[in-house]
Amino acid sequence: MKTADRPPAGPSPGKRTRNQAHAAAAGGTIPWPLGVPALLAALFLLVPLAGLLVRAPWRGLPRLLTDSQVLDALRLSLLCASAATAVSLLLGVPLAWVLARSQVRGTSVLRALVTLPLVLPPVVGGVALLLAFGREGIMGRLLEQWTGITLPFTTAGVIVAETFVAMPFLIITVEGAFRTSDRGLEEAAATLGATRLTVFRTVTVPLIAPSLLAGAVLCWARALGEFGATITFAGNFPGRTQTMPLAVYVALESDPDAAVALSLVLLLVSIAVLVGLRDRWLSAGASG
């Protein structure tokens, strides 16, 4: 309504039709200084994906995807991403709760530090992991002395690298949910005889279940695509530490068709994640 009352912005002061005014009021017309860049951005994001579909070696796909090395990489990727998500849930959810609820000074600093891997270049994360958990690292040496386990260049190392990079995604999602969840319901549970741990288990966590799921999926997707930290910390050994992204990278040099096929699989997984998160994520973006 307001838009229609205002003097026209364009050089010609001609009257707008009633329909145009309605369309403008409803947000129907897009001014070209916004519309053109928006179109370019959309094309920029979509064309490469289309390219992947166009160039995909559809005929050879069954052969490429049943190759044992590809299957190994796929299996390893799914295993490691799931394990990293499980570890993140086990450790990250309690940490998110502490970050959301702790009154202790320095909590905000801790929050900033634990979410650092979100913005840290993954390769740097890999180097840091090597320094900490490598054979000569502070923790790595102790770990080897006490348990005989060495992490670098093992499957466990892949899980460690993926967890390091992906857990912060779970933490920030869940922490936000803990922060805004209804404390009144927790008080109600307490008056009914629930201890803090019982309240956490029976009220707090069920109430944030949607955020927990979204965080876990986000974490899993990030772990699945992990490249930099993994190759730095765990190396690139087929069947042991070579996950899908690493396999794609290697295949691009030796067998480009295989690389495209593998990429297609990862694209499919990503789309599945997006569909899974659709309600949670897309609508959250729309409604703020």
Next chain:
Amino acid sequence: MRPHPGQAAASDDHQLGADSVTWANRAHGGGDRLAMSGTVERGSFRLEADLTAAPGQVLGVLGPNGAGKTTLLRALSGLDALSSGSIHLGALTLDDAATDTFVPAESRPVGLVFQDYRLFPHLDVRDNVAYAPRIRGAGRKQARAAADTWLLRLGLTDLSGRRPHEISGGQAQKVALARALAADPRVLLLDEPLSALDARTRLDVRTQLRDHLTQFAGPVLIITHDPLEAMIMADRLLVIENGRVVQQGTPAQVARQPATQYVARLMGLNLYAGTLDPATARVHLDDGGALTVTLSDDHPASSEGGDLSSRRVLVGLRPSAITIHTAPPAHASPRNVWQGTVTALEQLTDRVRVQVDATPQALVDISAAAVAELALRPGTGVWLSAKATETEAYPGPGPTT
């Protein structure tokens, strides 16, 4: 309006008949006395309270918004700790600031029904009620059976599969009560149980709630800012203002002899504070003017001379006990006559309330016909008269009120 059940007028030693259903565990011997004496601090707010509630008694806590009523419930339920003083339930110490004893909410046998009910949205009605039995180690089946018993008693069986967002406010209120009772509390606290309901529902739920509460063997505290609700639900009233208990007594006492302007306004009374001259039975009012009064029987000044403090009195005057005149009243029988100006007229359901600026100021209730006959409007000069027999004085607080 509603038949007042015989149990409602229960005394402190109120016991239910042997064959009637008792909700609190009989093993507790029918209930314990709840006693609190102490202060609670929340931020800059400070509540000072001294109260006892007998088993089977419904204690109404009345007060304006921000008086500290909810703070009181939070302290009693263990959500907040006392900063001084103690809370006892029978022989059990729930909170004692002196000995650093504090029983947290989850370990107190105290049920709290929140103003906004706070039902768990992820559980259906039945599992909400089954919550307390379940977390105390009952199996799922057993807890649900216990919940079903409560749902049946409160007439909620049909709702057991619904989620909290699928039921009405009145229903939610009952579910919240059932959930609290299923935890087998020895004290029951209700925070403005009816305030979230619309007027019609409130009437129904109030009646039912009162009946349910009379069956509870332990002490019940019910918070409200609605005087009618307090009158109907409570055996005794506790009035809180600005973090202090300003009056305690039976609903009838509080209604007849309000201690503060807030209570007087709620009860629709004119209230004046002043100093009594026992020789003439005249009260010299703090804000100017004087009234000839009848002394209530329990007033110490009516039997003996009394010192100055016992001569501090409050005078309650019903708006309908004042007569309004447009000329000086000729007959001398009413002993109190004073002059003033009409400032406002307000239509009530069956009468008109006239606000008169005079010394002392007064609210006067007259019929609409009388308003027309006397041609009253803001600015009209009037004379007010009240019989001494209608003007009761009773002991009041110091002159600082």
